[in-house]
Amino acid sequence: MHYHPLTSQDKQEMLKEIGVSSFEDLLKGIPKKLLNPAMNIPEALSELEVQKLFLELGSKNASTRSALSFLGGGSYEHFIPAAVFQIIGRQEFYTAYTPYQPEASQGTLQAIYEYQSLITELTGLDVTNASHYDGSTSMAEAALLALRHTERNKVLIARSVHPHYREVLKTYLDGTPYTVEEFGFEPGGAFNRSEFIEKLNPDVAGVIFQTPNFFGVIEDLEGISDKLHAAGALLILSVNPVSLGVLRSPGEWGADIAVGEGQPLGIPMEFGGPYLGLFSTTRALMRRIPGRLAGLTRDMEGQRAFCLTLQAREQHIRREKAASNICTNQALCALAACAYLTLLGKTGIRELGELNLDRAAYLRAQIAELEGFHVSLDVPIFNEFMVKSEKPFSQIEKKLLAEKIFAGIPLTKFYPELKNEFLVCATETKTREDIDRFVEALARC
Amino acid sequence: MHFPKELRYTKTHEWAKRNGNRITVGISDYAQKEISDVVFVELPKVGNAVQQAKPAAVVESVKAAFDIYAPVSGKVLAVDTALESNPALVNQDPYGQGWFFEMEMSNPAEWDSLLTAEDYEKLLKQETKH
Numbered sequence: 001m002h003y004h005p006l007t008s009q010d011k012q013e014m015l016k017e018i019g020v021s022s023f024e025d026l027l028k029g030i031p032k033k034l035l036n037p038a039m040n041i042p043e044a045l046s047e048l049e050v051q052k053l054f055l056e057l058g059s060k061n062a063s064t065r066s067a068l069s070f071l072g073g074g075s076y077e078h079f080i081p082a083a084v085f086q087i088i089g090r091q092e093f094y095t096a097y098t099p100y101q102p103e104a105s106q107g108t109l110q111a112i113y114e115y116q117s118l119i120t121e122l123t124g125l126d127v128t129n130a131s132h133y134d135g136s137t138s139m140a141e142a143a144l145l146a147l148r149h150t151e152r153n154k155v156l157i158a159r160s161v162h163p164h165y166r167e168v169l170k171t172y173l174d175g176t177p178y179t180v181e182e183f184g185f186e187p188g189g190a191f192n193r194s195e196f197i198e199k200l201n202p203d204v205a206g207v208i209f210q211t212p213n214f215f216g217v218i219e220d221l222e223g224i225s226d227k228l229h230a231a232g233a234l235l236i237l238s239v240n241p242v243s244l245g246v247l248r249s250p251g252e253w254g255a256d257i258a259v260g261e262g263q264p265l266g267i268p269m270e271f272g273g274p275y276l277g278l279f280s281t282t283r284a285l286m287r288r289i290p291g292r293l294a295g296l297t298r299d300m301e302g303q304r305a306f307c308l309t310l311q312a313r314e315q316h317i318r319r320e321k322a323a324s325n326i327c328t329n330q331a332l333c334a335l336a337a338c339a340y341l342t343l344l345g346k347t348g349i350r351e352l353g354e355l356n357l358d359r360a361a362y363l364r365a366q367i368a369e370l371e372g373f374h375v376s377l378d379v380p381i382f383n384e385f386m387v388k389s390e391k392p393f394s395q396i397e398k399k400l401l402a403e404k405i406f407a408g409i410p411l412t413k414f415y416p417e418l419k420n421e422f423l424v425c426a427t428e429t430k431t432r433e434d435i436d437r438f439v440e441a442l443a444r445c
Numbered sequence: 446m447h448f449p450k451e452l453r454y455t456k457t458h459e460w461a462k463r464n465g466n467r468i469t470v471g472i473s474d475y476a477q478k479e480i481s482d483v484v485f486v487e488l489p490k491v492g493n494a495v496q497q498a499k500p501a502a503v504v505e506s507v508k509a510a511f512d513i514y515a516p517v518s519g520k521v522l523a524v525d526t527a528l529e530s531n532p533a534l535v536n537q538d539p540y541g542q543g544w545f546f547e548m549e550m551s552n553p554a555e556w557d558s559l560l561t562a563e564d565y566e567k568l569l570k571q572e573t574k575h
Binding site for chain 2: 287
């Protein structure tokens with residue numbers, strides 16, 4: 001059987017109906033010289049030639065496999081066991097989507113349920129959804145939840161939150177009656193407590209902090225949740241999941257919502273995506289959680305079964321009143337996180353955190369010894385920190401790049417006041433030798 | 446099905462009970478049967494203003510989620526907090542323990558626009574015919 005979306009007879013009837021004799025007549029308004037312009041594209045290549053061409057082009061990129069990278073700033077280089085790729089590559093699992101049909105998707109649904117359980121345990125909250133696009137969209141969804149729940153119209157956010165996340169939040173709230181206000185940070189990089197308190201008022205629906213923050217500083221959030229709850233506002237924390245093996249969890253900080261970038265959990269840096277948005281909240285806010293949620297139940301025969309749950313919050317049922325109109329998630333990346341965390345186990349995640357603490361502390365202490373570079377040794381950090389250079393950072397960056405070392409992320413483009421300051425990261429992937437090589441190269445700058 | 450004579454009803458299947466200017470609101474026996482097992486009720490905030498025929502609460506059943514409309518305009522005085530832990534009260538006792546909220550009516554003329562039990566039953570008969 002042939003499938004014709006549109007037969008020539010259909011076309012003729014449609015053209016007749018609108019009083020036009022041919023399709024070309026519809027294009028009359030377009031100047032002749034713009035119609036069917038000659039395209040200057042090279043001759044076709046064979047598959048072999050195309051492969052060679054792209055290999056050549058690809059080899060111009062310097063990846064973390066061929067260079068020594070100290071880049072962080074929201075995307076982190078971690079060791080990923082080969083088993084993670086083996087598991088997510090299985091054809092039964094190989095999809096980015098959340099399945100609706102429980103009768104045909106028990107395996108995927110169980111994997112999502114286990115991912116949710118693992119993230120819930122890490123964040124110390126009650127419930128986790130099946131994920132969002134990335135850390136920034138999770139954070140924006142958390143802000144929307146706070147605004148709707150409190151029926152207030154303002155979100156306060158620390159300037160020490162990732163600049164891209166703050167941009168995404170502004171984009172999400174553009175054209176709505178909601179506003180965003182920021183509060184600054186101290187010279188060492190921690191949020192400015194007095195400015196935060198000054199800006200907290202009865203219009204504020206929720207306050208967003210990131211810890212470790214964009215500068216790598218572990219924020220001191222003592223007393224913050226009590227203050228916010230007394231003011232009727234929600235506490236939203238953006239966290240690095242890998243740090244939760246050693247740092248206080250959002251639940252312990254009294255957070256109402258925890259969000260974060262799941263990339264450190266077994267997902268390669270890959271030039272920025274696809275990543276994984278983590279989202280956990282409390283039982284009290286469960287009905288307002290955006291996105292998909294896999295649940296555990298029993299089937300008609302009393303056997304354990306998994307299915308999507310609490311779907312009345314979602315757009316295919318509540319349309320304009322849905323908790324979110326973006327229910328697409330990152331099931332495959334969530335599966336990678338699930339496999340990665342399962343392989344690490346309870347002690348593994350703590351050891352991983354300790355290694356990150358150790359490597360970054362060693363690197364910071366070494367840089368502190370160097371002439372021409374300044375670091376604050378008294379701020380608590382996890383795996384990255386700020387460095388101030390006396391020479392222009394662009395020069396240093398160039399010199400180190402020639403030695404295949406990625407020195408760090410310049411901060412001036414995000415914070416004009418932070419001239420020649422840059423962000424440096426050292427995860428468990430950096431050995432003492434790697435760090436010494438980097439410090440030695442910096443010393444020669 | 447049972448529709449107490451002393452109550453007034455809306456086309457959207459809420460009931461309203463009047464005590465001076467205080468109005469108690471719930472959903473009718475017909476409504477609770479139609480939507481089947483209630484699993485969650487999102488109640489309005491005490492002190493919030495509500496408008497006649499505008500959404501004031503949400504009821505979620507195993508089938509779907511539905512808006513509950515305010516039968517008259519006014520201010521919310523109290524909500525049935527028992528529904529938070531036991532939403533099934535809406536099915537078990539729709540005119541009693543399954544009430545949703547109590548409000549102060551700001552425009553008593555609106556009361557007269559509500560349906561009597563007799564009118565409501567007529568409406569249901571027409572609706573079920575279609």
